[in-house]
Amino acid sequence: MLEITILRENPEMVIERLAIKNIDARATVKNILDVDVKRRETQKMLDDNLAESNNIAREIGNLFKQGKQADANALKSRTAELKAMAKELSDQLEQLQNEQNELLISLPNMPNVNTPKGKSAEDNKIIATEGNIPDLGDKFLPHWELTQKYDIIDFELGVKLTGAGFPVYKGKGARLQRALINFFLQEAINAGYLEIQPPLMVNEASGYGTGQLPDKEGQMYHVTEDKFYLIPTAEVPVTNIYRDLIVKQEDFPIKNVAYSQCFRREAGSYGKDVRGLNRLHQFDKVEIVQIQHPDKSYATLEEMREYVAALLRKLELPFRVLHLCGGDMSFTSAWTYDFEVYSAAQKRWLEVSSVSNFESFQANRMKLRFKDANGKTQLAHTLNGSALALPRIVAALLENNQTAEGIKIPKALVAYTGFEIID
């Protein structure tokens, strides 16, 4: 959530920036500031009231010690009055705080000023395109047929065991998964990331910390008996490691990488988007997370962008990088790059990674802070990105590398798969 101090000091700037995300925040911002004034007035009254009560209590204590029972009892009547008032004021204060908090939570993060203007995915700015799109001739299959042909991923069997969107990987299909996970983890470790193996279920507090709760709970699988949620991404447990922490400035940048299975209900999805590996309820992903000093977060974003690009180059996949426009950015992001690989058989671009700088938006909600050079605590910046999500990478690898002999495995992966071709 946005910092209240920024809203107080520069409401116009906030309104202007949010307009880039096509949001008219004028009314909400005014509302927040009005509530803020009332909230502070109420707190002042309550604090004064409590201060008086505390003083009287102290005085009564002294009087009792001196044996002046009568004087002490005389003071008690005033405290009853104060107590009634305090109760009322603290109820009011709580209500105002809740009101302000709800309003603040309803505002998305401010996009960076350099964010492209636009309404939808059409308006995203393509900032790089790399690699060669293979010419498959006229005999080629989409991945959902290739997986059947080579018997490496069984969607039907997954339906039998669980339901749609829970495929079963078999033989070289399973080994390819394992190879990709190991490859992605090892690359990250080489780049200085600390590997984390997080729980796949989290409690409610963690869900709130990264913003899945209370709004997006429909997107998560819920273990009602124990009030746990299956994680939709490793970002949730990994980022929550730093919830309510004040880290040391020398620790920056904090770099974590985590492989996890991810579980998403994907309520409301349908059609060609969900065919085969394009959208699953359970999938594998390696996620990179960085926590950085505010002055350096944008340099870090570029570093992460370059890191993901390098992975795709090693996999020899044609890809492009998009700078998302205001209308297509997520609620929490200030700047997002999307990576898309070209799927030659489906003849379309598939999103495989999203690398974002959240600035202090997540950190504010989670109270993730650090002590700066002057000893003042301030919010850290958080960034994350997929590096990478497996299913669409697999789809593109299968489709783009299909040959008459079989599916060729890119050289960089062979050390991990132990085979060069799926046939």
Add this chain to the structure above:
RNA sequence: GGAAAGAUGGCCGAGUGGUCGAAGGCGCACGCCUGGAAAGUGUGUAUACGCCAAAAGCGUAUCAUGGGUUCGAAUCCCAUUCUUUCCGCCA
């Protein structure tokens, strides 16, 4: 699943109704000491919100969470959550 114990600051740990935001220790920071270090020694060391132009300062809240008793609660009462240990089960 059954039984018991427990939850206090970055960590350990004292504290059973007032002078407790909380002894003591560790850690950390800065200084002294030292040729340099260790040891020793001195000082400091929570967070949030509010008041104030700001700093200083002041006020309020926080001893798992929520409620209650009381003029006054870390301390007493109730509920909840979590943790540990033992038994059972188990990869």
